[in-house]
Amino acid sequence: MTLLTTGEVYKITGLTERSIRYYSNLNLLKANKNDNGQLVLFKSDFEKIVQILAAKITGYKLKDLIDRQPSxxxxxxxxxxxxxxxxxxxxxxxxxxxxxxxxxxxxxxxxxxxxxxxxx
CATH class of the missing domain: 1.10.287 (Helix Hairpins)
Structure with a gap:
């Protein structure tokens, strides 16, 4: 599986490292650290990012998504x-x-x- 650093994710999506870190701290995303200590995501994590951002558009608060993650x-x-x-x-x-x-x-x-x- 391909790992992408937060910088690479930013270049592809515009999603900042700060957002990724925040989503990860809320356990909405499972960002890992590579050998250099950088946050990295799998390409498969992009589906979760889509779900998070779409939920925000429809009015969900991120902290509410911790307990209830709508499909x-x-x-x-x-x-x-x-x-x-x-x-x-x-x-x-x-x-x-x-x-x-x-x-x-x-x-x-x-x-x-x-x-x-x-x-x-």
Whole structure:
């Protein structure tokens, strides 16, 4: 198996060593040290990185992922729901012709904020 240093991972993905170290400290990633003391990851660890980053997008907090690591399938379902909700918001944002529609927009945006941005 190919080992990649955090510098190599950064060049490929843009994920910083600090992030890798943090994920590793939380036991979300199993970074190892090579003979030179550098943190290294297997290419197979990239799947876990995808899962972590996707979970963050859908509103999971990293510390919550320690106890409950949702499957990629579950995360994809969450993303699909987010897209549906955002499309609904985009549609309604054009409807600002009355005070009633403005209030509906505020409610939609507040619900989205509560559901995703303050989630879990």
């Amino acid at each position: 990629l399938s579950c995360i994809k379902n969450d993303m699909t729901q987010m897209i549906t909700d955002l499309e609904n918001i985009l549609f309604h944002l054009d409807l600002t012709d009355s005070e009633e529609n403005l209030m509906k927009n505020i409610k939609l945006l507040q619900n989205y904020n509560t559901r995703y941005l303050r989630k879990k």
